[in-house]
Amino acid sequence: xxxxxxxxxxxxxxxxxxxxxxxxxxxxxxxxxxxxxxxxxxxxxxxxxxxxxxxxxxxxxxxxxxxxxxxxxxxxxxxxxxxxxxxxxxxxxxxxxxxxxxxxxxxxxxxxxxxxxxxxxxxxxxxxxxxxxxxxxxxxxxxxxxxxxxxxxxxxxxxxxxxxxxxxxxxxxxxxxxxxx
Amino acid sequence: xxxxxxxxxxxxxxxxxxxxxxxxxxxxxxxxxxxxxxxxxxxxxxxxxxxxxxxxxxxxxxxxxxxxxxxxxxxxxxxxxxxxxxxxxxxxxxxxxxxxxxxxxxxxxxxxxxxxxxxxxxxxxxxxxxxxxxxxxxxxxxxxxxxxxxxxxxxxxxxxxxxxxxxxxxxxxxxxxxxxx
Numbered sequence: 001x002x003x004x005x006x007x008x009x010x011x012x013x014x015x016x017x018x019x020x021x022x023x024x025x026x027x028x029x030x031x032x033x034x035x036x037x038x039x040x041x042x043x044x045x046x047x048x049x050x051x052x053x054x055x056x057x058x059x060x061x062x063x064x065x066x067x068x069x070x071x072x073x074x075x076x077x078x079x080x081x082x083x084x085x086x087x088x089x090x091x092x093x094x095x096x097x098x099x100x101x102x103x104x105x106x107x108x109x110x111x112x113x114x115x116x117x118x119x120x121x122x123x124x125x126x127x128x129x130x131x132x133x134x135x136x137x138x139x140x141x142x143x144x145x146x147x148x149x150x151x152x153x154x155x156x157x158x159x160x161x162x163x164x165x166x167x168x169x170x171x172x173x174x175x176x177x178x179x180x181x
Numbered sequence: 182x183x184x185x186x187x188x189x190x191x192x193x194x195x196x197x198x199x200x201x202x203x204x205x206x207x208x209x210x211x212x213x214x215x216x217x218x219x220x221x222x223x224x225x226x227x228x229x230x231x232x233x234x235x236x237x238x239x240x241x242x243x244x245x246x247x248x249x250x251x252x253x254x255x256x257x258x259x260x261x262x263x264x265x266x267x268x269x270x271x272x273x274x275x276x277x278x279x280x281x282x283x284x285x286x287x288x289x290x291x292x293x294x295x296x297x298x299x300x301x302x303x304x305x306x307x308x309x310x311x312x313x314x315x316x317x318x319x320x321x322x323x324x325x326x327x328x329x330x331x332x333x334x335x336x337x338x339x340x341x342x343x344x345x346x347x348x349x350x351x352x353x354x355x356x357x358x359x360x361x362x
Contacts, residue, residue, distance in 0.1 A: 022203020024274065024312035053315060054270045054338055059240040061270065061338035089235040089242065093205065131205035134234060157235055157242035157338060 002037045010035045014049035014065040021094040021153040023063055025051060033065075038073055039174030045114045048072045052161070060086075060161040064154045066097060066147035071114050074100075074121050074144035074169040080162060085139030088158035092129035095152035099127045099135055099145045111146035120170035129154070142169065183218045191216045195230035195246040202275040202334045204244055206232060214246075219254055220355030226295045229253045233342070241267075241342040245335040247278060247328035252295050255281075255302050255325035255350040261343060266320030269339035273310035276333035280308045280316055280326045292327035301351035310335070323350065 011033045018025060025033075034050040037043040049065040066072070077086035090099060098111045103125030110128070113121045123142045127135050129152075137143050139159075163175050192214045199206060206214075215231040218224040230246040247253070258267035271280060279292045284306030291309070294302045304323045308316050310333075318324050320340075344356055 022275070026313040029313065053272055054317060056268070056317075058268055058340040059270075059338055061242065061272075061336070087237070087239055089240075091234055091242075094203070132207040132210065136235060136237075155242070155336075157240055159239040 001039065002035070002041055002043050006043060007035045010043060010047075010049060010067075013067065017065050017094075017151060017153055018051070018063060023093065023153065036175065038168070038170075040172065042114070044070065046071050046073055046117065055161045057160055060156075060158045062156045062158075062161070063093070064090075064152075064156055066095070066145070066152045066154070068147060068149050068151045069112075070151070071111070071146040072144060073114075073117070073173060074123065074142055075166045075173075076140050076142050077162075078140055078165060078167050080165060083160065086159050086161060087137065087139045088156055089134055089136040090129065090145070091134035091155045091157070092131050093153045093155055094131055095150045096148035097129050097145050097152040097154055098148070099129060099137075099143060101125050101127065101135075101137065101143045102141055117170060120168075122169060182220065183216070183222055183224050187224060188216045191224060191228075191230060191248075194248065198246050198248075198275075198332060198334055199232070199244060204274065204334065217356065219349070221351075221353065223295070225251065227252050227254055227298065236342045238341055241337075241339045243337045243339075243342070244274070245271075245333075245337055247276070247326075247333045247335070249328060249330050249332045250293075251332070252292070252327040253325060254295075254298070254354060255304065255323055256347045256354075257321050257323050258343075259321055259346060259348050261346060264341065267340050267342060268318065268320045269337055270315055270317040271310065271326070272315035272336045272338070273312050274334045274336055275312055276331045277329035278310050278326050278333040278335055279329065280310060280318075280324060282306050282308065282316075282318065282324045283322055298351060301349075303350060 105124035106126035286305035287307035
């Protein structure tokens, strides 16, 4: 778990990247940017910054911020009752992000798996998203993503989000809720 | 119905407003920005420019562009089978937009109903949205909106969109599909 100062710093950095992209936040939103270190305590390498604009029983919308080379680790969104699992569309707004999904592995994936976490990355079909590019992830399918050298801001449009139920390939991962931070 | 030249001009203007806001489009998206004049042939006053990023059986996401003082006319999204009707969240990204919904009418609404269309505007509870502000419209409820003096760019997050089924208060309105333009 990362400390208060690191969370505050990450929030400020994420807010600046959103502002540079042209995506305005209210002061309250800025103060509550979600900082997810996935319980690994190594935010700089494995982490994600999120602003959730709406999440109801029908749809969800977030803007995601990734620092340079930061990785959101491999996971899937499992079925929940009648829901086949979260389906989501990533649209790159600024910077560049490489998305990895199930499919023919790219011969030389450009992203580097975070050191020490190699066993927990299993899908390597690479999709590079620059501003204006987007890709939709079907429910219950493995995916992970990593920002390029300048980081990335990515809009996520999806069905209902239930982050606490996400299944990560890395058993060490805990999808830490934002409240105790 | 508006002509080809006016559609092209509106597309260029909308693309510039999106670019100024920081929202990148691919060349193909730019060439296909939807220009909706609602069949009134008076785009400058009653109209909307739209980019639909995704619209599937679960969720939809669009960016809307409104020119200065342009109005999206009063309508609702009716139930369709088991679907209670489209639910949507408007988030202002740049400029300013005034949204009118059912509820206590504002004593002096700031927006002006397009001349000649006065009988077809019936809800006057005003919600002003500046960048970072958002509001969610419940299914099957009347609403309309008008941009401020500098226009507006608004992200719309919603359940499945079925524009062709929208019910407009103004019986003259035809929600023109983009393809014949």
